[in-house]
Amino acid sequence: MAKTRVHDLAKEYGMTSKEMLGHLADMKIPAKSPSSTLEDAYVSIVRKKLKPILEERAAVIEAEKKAEAEKKAEEERIAAEKAEKERIEAEKRREKERAEEERRRAAEEAARKEAEEKRAAEEAARKEEEERNRVRDNAPKSTPSFSSLLDQIAQQEKVLQQQAEENAQKKEASRGRGDSDGRRGRKNSSSRNNSADTESESRGRGKGRKGGRRGGQEEDRYSRMAREAEEYSRSKVLEEAREAVEEATRESTGRRKERKKRRKQQQAEAAKEARIEEALANDQDISQLDTVKVPQGSTVADLADLLGINPNDIIKRLFLLGTPLTMTESMSDELIELVADDLGRDVKVMTKEEENSFTFYDDPKDLKPRPPVVTVMGHVDHGKTSLLDAIRHTGVAEGEAGGITQAIGASQVKINDRIITFIDTPGHETFTAMRARGAKVTDIVILIVAADDGVMPQTIESINHAKAAEVPIIVAVNKIDKPGADPTRVRQELTEYGIIPEEWGGQNMFVDISAKKHMGIDTLLESVLLEADVLELKANPDTFASGNVLEAKLDRGRGSVATLLVNRGTLHVGDAIVAGLSFGKIRAMIDPRGNNVTEAGPSYPVEVLGLQSVPMAGDEFRVFQDERDARSLADERALKARIEEQNKVKHVTLENLFTTMEDAEVKELNLIIKADVQGSIEALQDSLDKMDQSEVRINTIHSAVGAITETDVILADASNAIIIGFGVRPESKAKAAAEHAGVEIRTYSVIYKCIEDIDAARIGMLKPTEQEVQTASIEVRNTFKVPKVGIAAGCMVEDGEVSRDDLCRLVRDGIVVYEGRLASLRRYKDDVKSVKAGFECGVGLENFQDIHVGDIIETYRIEQVARTE
Numbered sequence: 001m002a003k004t005r006v007h008d009l010a011k012e013y014g015m016t017s018k019e020m021l022g023h024l025a026d027m028k029i030p031a032k033s034p035s036s037t038l039e040d041a042y043v044s045i046v047r048k049k050l051k052p053i054l055e056e057r058a059a060v061i062e063a064e065k066k067a068e069a070e071k072k073a074e075e076e077r078i079a080a081e082k083a084e085k086e087r088i089e090a091e092k093r094r095e096k097e098r099a100e101e102e103r104r105r106a107a108e109e110a111a112r113k114e115a116e117e118k119r120a121a122e123e124a125a126r127k128e129e130e131e132r133n134r135v136r137d138n139a140p141k142s143t144p145s146f147s148s149l150l151d152q153i154a155q156q157e158k159v160l161q162q163q164a165e166e167n168a169q170k171k172e173a174s175r176g177r178g179d180s181d182g183r184r185g186r187k188n189s190s191s192r193n194n195s196a197d198t199e200s201e202s203r204g205r206g207k208g209r210k211g212g213r214r215g216g217q218e219e220d221r222y223s224r225m226a227r228e229a230e231e232y233s234r235s236k237v238l239e240e241a242r243e244a245v246e247e248a249t250r251e252s253t254g255r256r257k258e259r260k261k262r263r264k265q266q267q268a269e270a271a272k273e274a275r276i277e278e279a280l281a282n283d284q285d286i287s288q289l290d291t292v293k294v295p296q297g298s299t300v301a302d303l304a305d306l307l308g309i310n311p312n313d314i315i316k317r318l319f320l321l322g323t324p325l326t327m328t329e330s331m332s333d334e335l336i337e338l339v340a341d342d343l344g345r346d347v348k349v350m351t352k353e354e355e356n357s358f359t360f361y362d363d364p365k366d367l368k369p370r371p372p373v374v375t376v377m378g379h380v381d382h383g384k385t386s387l388l389d390a391i392r393h394t395g396v397a398e399g400e401a402g403g404i405t406q407a408i409g410a411s412q413v414k415i416n417d418r419i420i421t422f423i424d425t426p427g428h429e430t431f432t433a434m435r436a437r438g439a440k441v442t443d444i445v446i447l448i449v450a451a452d453d454g455v456m457p458q459t460i461e462s463i464n465h466a467k468a469a470e471v472p473i474i475v476a477v478n479k480i481d482k483p484g485a486d487p488t489r490v491r492q493e494l495t496e497y498g499i500i501p502e503e504w505g506g507q508n509m510f511v512d513i514s515a516k517k518h519m520g521i522d523t524l525l526e527s528v529l530l531e532a533d534v535l536e537l538k539a540n541p542d543t544f545a546s547g548n549v550l551e552a553k554l555d556r557g558r559g560s561v562a563t564l565l566v567n568r569g570t571l572h573v574g575d576a577i578v579a580g581l582s583f584g585k586i587r588a589m590i591d592p593r594g595n596n597v598t599e600a601g602p603s604y605p606v607e608v609l610g611l612q613s614v615p616m617a618g619d620e621f622r623v624f625q626d627e628r629d630a631r632s633l634a635d636e637r638a639l640k641a642r643i644e645e646q647n648k649v650k651h652v653t654l655e656n657l658f659t660t661m662e663d664a665e666v667k668e669l670n671l672i673i674k675a676d677v678q679g680s681i682e683a684l685q686d687s688l689d690k691m692d693q694s695e696v697r698i699n700t701i702h703s704a705v706g707a708i709t710e711t712d713v714i715l716a717d718a719s720n721a722i723i724i725g726f727g728v729r730p731e732s733k734a735k736a737a738a739e740h741a742g743v744e745i746r747t748y749s750v751i752y753k754c755i756e757d758i759d760a761a762r763i764g765m766l767k768p769t770e771q772e773v774q775t776a777s778i779e780v781r782n783t784f785k786v787p788k789v790g791i792a793a794g795c796m797v798e799d800g801e802v803s804r805d806d807l808c809r810l811v812r813d814g815i816v817v818y819e820g821r822l823a824s825l826r827r828y829k830d831d832v833k834s835v836k837a838g839f840e841c842g843v844g845l846e847n848f849q850d851i852h853v854g855d856i857i858e859t860y861r862i863e864q865v866a867r868t869e
């Protein structure tokens with residue numbers, strides 16, 4: 001029998017031999033040294049007794065390990081915290097250094113400027129002094145101070161001389177010699193005066209002769225006085241200059257600030273003036289000039305840029321508002337307004353539609369009456385098309401009638417020498433779609449209601465849409481020629497919706513008509529004119545045109561063709577225009593009767609050729625004086641649209657990451673739709689919107705009129721989208737790019753076929769349902785014990801065919817007592833893959849022993865079944 005040595009056993013238990021020997025001694029098992037051998041019986045006793053000790057040790061080790069792990073985690077946490085702290089500290093330090101550096105630079109700059117100014121002042125003083133010196137050196141005799149002193153001295157001497165002579169005269173007079181004497185005296189006096197003059201002259205002359213003694217004295221005195229005077233004036237000038245320098249230095253800091261402030265103010269005022277001038281030149285409303293226009297979804301950095309402030313100012317405020325955001329995060333409309341309010345700034349959050357729209361201002365004296373623009377709305381089959389048809393034939397000579405084509409999506413009729421413009425795409429869908437794009441093109445709505453049918457669901461919708469747009473409604477009660485027609489009932493029914501006939505004291509005009517028999521059409525049109533008079537529709541025709549795109553398409557021969565409705569100004573051939581994202585110079589204009597025209601005034605619809613791309617229905621258009629301005633605005637808009645489109649597809653922010661992950665179960669079908677006309681896109685989109693999107697979300701990531709381009713393929717590739725072409729084909733470059741990138745392009749000419757395909761794709765993408773497929777029913781006939789397996793059942797496959805991998809449930813008296821998998825499937829002693837009905841087999845169940853005779857084992861598998869809906 002094998003024997004075990006003490007040191008082997010000790011090794012097995014991860015202890016020292018000495019330790020093991022100690023345990024053996026405790027157990028009274030004889031062993032002397034690590035090399036002593038132990039009988040198996042002893043070994044098993046040791047194992048049994050050491051088990052709890054080992055478990056305890058394992059537990060201790062486990063606990064130690066756990067503690068170690070916790071300690072490590074704690075250390076890591078502390079390290080992470082420390083690192084974060086250090087990072088923040090470093091950031092703060094850097095920030096401080098930056099601020100310090102800025103302060104230092106500002107101080108340096110201030111000092112530099114100050115020194116410059118001082119230098120300039122000193123220079124000025126020096127120059128002045130130089131100038132004085134120069135004058136003095138060049139013409140010392142003419143120095144005003146010196147010569148004036150000489151003059152003064154000469155003057156004083158003269159005065160002294162005179163006084164002396166007068167005194168002498170007085171003495172003579174006091175001797176008293178009568179009048180004659182007085183006269184002689186006067187005469188003498190004058191002769192003396194003369195003689196004094198002569199004396200003075202002679203003395204003056206004598207100066208030259210006897211100048212030696214007396215002249216030397218005089219010179220000393222004069223030169224001293226002159227020197228003193230010069231010194232005085234020099235020190236005075238220097239003092240003044242010094243004072244001026246000091247004054248300049250003292251005031252420079254305060255003045256600099258003041259000057260800077262003034263400069264800024266002047267700049268702001270100049271900028272505002274420029275804005276006003278520009279707005280006036282473009283006829284824009286100047287009342288809103290102080291309002292900063294902020295695009296919806298702007299980031300903190302964008303807003304700071306628009307407001308011309310430091311982004312930190314906004315971040316601080318957001319923090320205080322409890323909504324901390326970083327520079328690149330978007331702000332909600334409310335936050336933008338709140339922050340701007342806090343900063344004392346006036347902002348307007350602009351939607352995309354608003355961003356692309358223009359506001360004009362017209363002087364009331366420039367406004368002139370314009371024709372009304374009318375849309376016909378009503379329930380299906382109540383006669384919209386028939387009415388428009390009847391209207392188009394009104395006032396047209398018989399021979400001309402056949403030639404009228406609904407060429408441009410709008411028509412005009414002349415009645416009583418006045419014009420009415422009709423939008424030819426009837427229905428509230430178009431009306432609302434336009435309005436949704438911010439276009440208010442209709443002045444009056446004609447609500448058509450069939451007199452034999454009355455108010456129907458779409459009648460009500462039309463009323464609601466017209467009311468929401470605040471457009472007056474004229475009711476045309478149609479089909480009065482029909483036998484069952486009841487116009488009064490229509491009036492009655494409409495009162496429920498707030499449409500009350502004028503004859504009943506309400507606001508709405510009602511006209512009974514028959515579109516088919518051309519009855520009442522003139523009266524209806526006259527009512528439209530009456531309503532238009534009430535509305536006092538006016539516009540300024542003498543300015544650059546602006547208005548809306550009614551419809552636009554790509555024409556193979558003519559390129560981009562758009563129907564525009566002018567609502568202000570006059571449109572001319574040759575005008576440079578921007579319509580939505582499109583730019584162009586108008587090449588030709590066609591009026592509703594198919595005639596080429598050269599101009600179109602307010603309320604006139606025209607089809608224009610010359611746009612470089614296809615705008616969208618509802619887009620605003622505007623003529624620019626300078627073609628370059630038009631082009632750059634269109635480019636700017638197109639670029640912005642492209643960026644937005646790309647952002648739409650790509651960006652997942654941390655905020656929406658989790659929701660996206662949660663939504664991962666929801667599959668998406670991304671589409672890019674290109675079509676020949678806008679109408680097709682809208683129709684297709686409408687059908688898509690109506691599809692069940694609870695499990696497969698259909699995203700139209702981009703839709704536009706025009707051929708399928710390489711850019712579309714790039715977008716589809718980036719966003720895993722399918723391109724749907726409607727009446728358009730891919731350009732050859734796009735085709736190659738699609739093949740290269742594996743992007744699917746499908747082209748159609750019929751809407752329903754496209755819808756059918758998309759629906760099929762949608763269903764194909766649905767998550768398949770799981771279905772249980774029963775494989776066999778097995779009856780337990782016997783049970784027996786199998787080594788290693790436990791209880792196994794001797795069974796008969798009653799039905800189907802059981803496979804080894806099948807799932808199963810054990811049913812006893814109709815109750816499921818076990819659900820799981822087969823542990824074994826045997827025929828006699830062999831494991832088999834499957835057993836068919838009518839054969840016996842041995843079955844073991846995974847982790848289940850409680851099998852009774854008479855139990856039924858049902859086996860099955862789960863199959864994934866593609867859904868048909």
Ligand SMILES: Nc1nc2c(ncn2[C@@H]2O[C@H](COP(=O)(O)OP(=O)(O)OP(=O)(O)O)[C@@H](O)[C@H]2O)c(=O)[nH]1
Nearest residue numbers: 379380381382383384385386478479482514515516
């Ligand atoms: N008797 C009679 N029938 C009319 C009159 N006006 C229209 N209808 C008929 O009513 C049907 C529907 O007219 P439409 O003009 O197509 O009606 P709609 O509202 O444009 O219909 P949708 O375009 O489908 O919304 C046509 O068969 C017309 O001939 C009318 O004044 N009298």
